[in-house]
Amino acid sequence: LHDECHRYAEELNRRYGSEGYRPVIMVAEHHSQEQVYEIYRAADICMVTSLHDGMNLVAKEFVAARDDEQGVLMLSTFAGASRELLEALIVNPYDAAMMSGALLQALTMAPEEQRERMRPMRETIRNNNVYRWAGSMLLDAARLRKRGDLDRVTGAAGDPPPSVDNVVSIFERRRMAMS
Numbered sequence: 001l002h003d004e005c006h007r008y009a010e011e012l013n014r015r016y017g018s019e020g021y022r023p024v025i026m027v028a029e030h031h032s033q034e035q036v037y038e039i040y041r042a043a044d045i046c047m048v049t050s051l052h053d054g055m056n057l058v059a060k061e062f063v064a065a066r067d068d069e070q071g072v073l074m075l076s077t078f079a080g081a082s083r084e085l086l087e088a089l090i091v092n093p094y095d096a097a098m099m100s101g102a103l104l105q106a107l108t109m110a111p112e113e114q115r116e117r118m119r120p121m122r123e124t125i126r127n128n129n130v131y132r133w134a135g136s137m138l139l140d141a142a143r144l145r146k147r148g149d150l151d152r153v154t155g156a157a158g159d160p161p162p163s164v165d166n167v168v169s170i171f172e173r174r175r176m177a178m179s
Contacts, residue, residue: 002028040065045106047074048081049093056081059088064125069118072106084124087117 009026016023027039040046046062056079063073063085075081075088082090089102 036061037065040071041068043071045072045074045103047103048079049074049076049091049099050079051076051093053079059085060125063118063121066118066122069115069122070111071118072109072114073117073121074102074106084128085121087121 006026006028009024012024013022031039040062043062046059048056048059048062050056053076056075059073059075059079059081062071073085073088075085075090076093077090078093082088089106091098091102093099
């Protein structure tokens with residue numbers, strides 16, 4: 001797969017590049033966090049086109065690195081981050097026409113629109129950080145313990161772990177209580 005990707009990158013560079021300009025820079029080596037940050041800052045577009053995924057930190061790291069509020073994020077509808085980063089160009093990676101249309105949109109997007117999209121995504125990243133997530137998990141565990149549900153939910157009481165239906169039921173009750 002690596003060799004195939006390398007061949008495609010070389011062909012694109014031959015076809016669309018020029019002396020001193022390569023449209024595709026393929027990076028296949030480990031980089032420090034500082035180097036990754038610089039790559040994100042230099043990129044015009046970040047394409048996260050996973051076919052199945054949970055939360056995609058690459059998308060969030062790209063947004064976090066763009067304090068200049070420039071750059072365009074193309075994000076697969078299958079990436080968990082697509083539910084948070086709504087201003088990204090959300091694409092179905094199985095739809096070639098959608099992908100090419102979004103890529104054209106990204107390549108021709110005016111700097112003002114890039115800022116209008118990047119600013120709220122950066123705010124989302126600032127507000128939904130790992131510290132808030134961890135605090136929320138600890139608060140939920142404390143509430144469960146106070147109600148006497150923590151051991152039952154985790155199976156620590158010696159009971160078998162709860163069924164999926166039981167976990168969903170607890171979640172639904174909590175969601176209704178918060179409404």
